[in-house]
Amino acid sequence: MSENNILEMTNASSNFGKVEIAPEVIEIIAGIAASEVDGVSQLQGNFASGVVERLGKKQHGKGIKVELTEDGIVVDVHVFMNFGISIPDIAKQIQENIRETLFTMTGLDISEINIHVVGVNFESTTEPEVE
Template structure:
């Protein structure tokens, strides 16, 4: 998706002017909202999560990981890639992500949401974490 800054025109009490909201800000707002949804384990596909793990290790967290946005003057379209928790109902998690992201963009950025596409890339099974940490030999 194209990276263009969002521009909204405002006539505030201080007079006319422009407010520019960069794409990265919208992506970060969307990422934060999506991560707060119950049933979402992580955002992004395998490669994005691997790069995110490296970023986290050096203390540079990317809140927009797994989020792509296209921003117009007044509208936003977003593609969100998630890893869902097992056994959360995937359709409900995707719908909750869509709703949370739309609400956050409308409330925080004051922009209209054209569409939000959610891709469930993987399902996280909690037992897999415990198996990885168990030693194979004693």
């Protein structure tokens, strides 16, 4: 890893050069992977990301924090869950989906994926039946 927080990967099978992946790219990939899991209502964002989304641009990296440590890459995910689901089961699915997606897309192995449940969404996404 370089001193400016960019992940460097070298490909042993070729001598073309190096590939650098910014932590923001990992945040975006992890955010999309977490959002794909049924039971996740939304990822936690801040005021700025809420304003940007209202203007029509999707913030895929919100609620994700990537930290490059001596032991490896640590991903923290802050999510709101839907009411009525098993939080431990959904959290495990989020961890598995993020790990698999990041490995498939970047070849990186993540040392930790920490799930922080910051809220529960009680609103139903289905329309009530009208008699």
